[in-house]
Amino acid sequence: MSIDKDKIKHISKLARISVDEKKIEDLTKDLSSIFKFIEQLNELNTDKVEPLSSILNEPLRLRKDEINDGKMRNKILENSPQKNEQFYVVPKVIE
């Protein structure tokens, strides 16, 4: 699979990362060489192999859904880049 500029634009859209026009060329080159390297895996026949689903031998635990902390709204909001009283502020999404 070759990586071209349009593909880079498409992936960066999916990843919500704007990419500078000037940098697209370099990214295309880097990702092409990385994918060429990754595609060594195609040499292997994996038809009869089950994909690994967990590295642990035991199944994941479930826990009771109970509150064990909280009451730190203001402390948590302090890390927000933009806030208004007890709310996060984002650019307007509805007209």
Next chain:
Amino acid sequence: MSDITEKNLTEIVKLIKNKEIKSEELTKSFIKNINKDKKLNCFITKCSEDALNNAKRFDKSPKLDTLLPGIPIAVKDLFCTEDVRTTAGSKMLENFVPRYESTITNNLWNEGAFLLGKLNCDEYAMGSSNETSYFGSVKNPIAENTVPGGSSGGSASALTANLTPTTIGTDTGGSIRQPASFTGTVGLKPTYGLCSRWGIVAFASSLDQAGPMTKTVEDCALMLEAMAGFDKKDSTSINKKKENYSKNLTDNIKGLKIGIPKEYRVDGMSKEIDKIWENGKKILKDSGAEIVDITLPNTKYALPTYYIVAPAEASSNLARYDGVKYGFRSAKGNNLIEMYENTRSEGFGDEVKRRILIGTYVLSSGYYDAYYLKAQKVRQMIKNDFDQSFKKVDAILTPSTPTSAFKIGEKKDDPISMYLNDIFTVPVNLAGIPAISIPAGVDMNNYPLGLQLIGKPLNEQKILNIAYAAEKKINFKQSLNRWWEK
């Protein structure tokens, strides 16, 4: 008394317990060294004042029945520390102050230690040279123009330069063992699930593990004992009894079988690495172990597998950085989507963006089977290789890295050559098993080289014991001219 900061952790703990030194005096000695760290650039955040206060508090009513009484410890800046800025080496988290403490650091504090500062690392732990950090690259104390390895590069350098008596890092593909090897120190990546991941800034959740970085194997056992343990806050934490790694440490390894995988002899590997590997075999044989040739046939596919799995998980984990709840937000953008796109473009560095894009691509519609599913199948094959080998041997001996520390800038513009540095460490993460790197010799430049011992799941004690036996016979000594203080 000679310079206390040159001593290893075990010696320092003994001095504190025997009341031959106070925590305050100890802490002051390390702070003195830290204040001359400018050229090394190990620290992102220094906590000298708080550390001194904690030391004084300890001295007032010393609790000596703990593992790390009154010991100041600087940690990789990937561990969330309550009310102390935690950046993950990224502009994105430049001003992020966690409101909770990671389980691992909390475990250390419960054993009597306290925070000395936050150490530089590759951005979001993505890198093998500490050059991707937003806070600048870290220098290796062994020589001014060399990298300390990565991603736990600040940790490795700080330890080597006597800026902290011990430290902790995280290892997703070699980020503890490779810098340990590059700096002549000891680093252990535990079995996946042995050390809690709660409160560690996530990179690739099925691979990430925290582990100790120390001056000696004995220190390493002590630190692992303090760190390990079941944590209900981490759904992948293994529920098992705590082990006394330091008490059970022994250099009696008679009768153990050590596997030598032929696939780890790679093209272009230097003669010196071959030599330390041969020497390692000889030493273990002399200690009564049996050397067995084994094969791990899918080794060469580990790195390509890793560069699908790790970026895929990273792209999911790093989706949380949207400029809303915490972290950096771009001032540019006319609507919500543009704000997201600019925030992530300006907040992440090039390597992180590269990996998010790779991950997004391999998970995207139409490509998932060809890349991600394929990689998970090969990952299973790599795990099977180890499972088969461990039917025959107790542990596996390999070099830790294919080269010694390289020059700053040398591999920066060539991602593949940078990635190849983790060729011997990555398979271990994919299989979720433990491995330790110990210093084993030097190359022609006098730069340290490490040997890696890989164990069965939860066999940390065994690889520690083998490492302990090897360490005694290798007797690695390093003298530094402390160029960064001049």
